[in-house]
Amino acid sequence: MIDPDVKAQLGNYRQSIDNIDAALVHMLAERFRCTKEVGVLKAKYNLPPADPAREEFQIERLRRLAKDANLDPDFAEKFLNFVIKEVIRHHEQIAADLKA
Numbered sequence: 001m002i003d004p005d006v007k008a009q010l011g012n013y014r015q016s017i018d019n020i021d022a023a024l025v026h027m028l029a030e031r032f033r034c035t036k037e038v039g040v041l042k043a044k045y046n047l048p049p050a051d052p053a054r055e056e057f058q059i060e061r062l063r064r065l066a067k068d069a070n071l072d073p074d075f076a077e078k079f080l081n082f083v084i085k086e087v088i089r090h091h092e093q094i095a096a097d098l099k100a
């Protein structure tokens with residue numbers, strides 16, 4: 001049987017976790033909405049789906065922000081790379097659809 005006080009504390013934290021997860025989903029949806037528009041622009045003007053120089057800049061910036069926020073910079077880099085990989089996949093798909 002869980003102590004009612006511990007149960008209340010857990011419930012409070014979980015309420016915040018659920019709010020943060022919802023914000024993350026909304027922020028990611030907004031980011032992908034923008035990157036899809038970038039994909040359309042790139043496909044229209046024959047620009048490559050990936051931009052390694054831009055990615056390098058973003059990774060360095062995010063690592064700095066993570067350090068300042070007390071978040072593991074390696075995790076921040078892995079997360080950004082995971083997102084960017086999906087964005088590039090979208091851009092390749094958009095370019096292929098435009099050619100078809």
Ligand SMILES: C=C(O[C@@H]1C=C(C(=O)O)C=C[C@H]1O)C(=O)O
Pocket residue numbers: 035038049050051052054055058083084087088
């Ligand atoms: C969105 C872009 O396309 C790609 C995806 C990026 C991202 O998700 O931030 C960054 C660079 C590119 O490899 C872009 O060039 O700005």
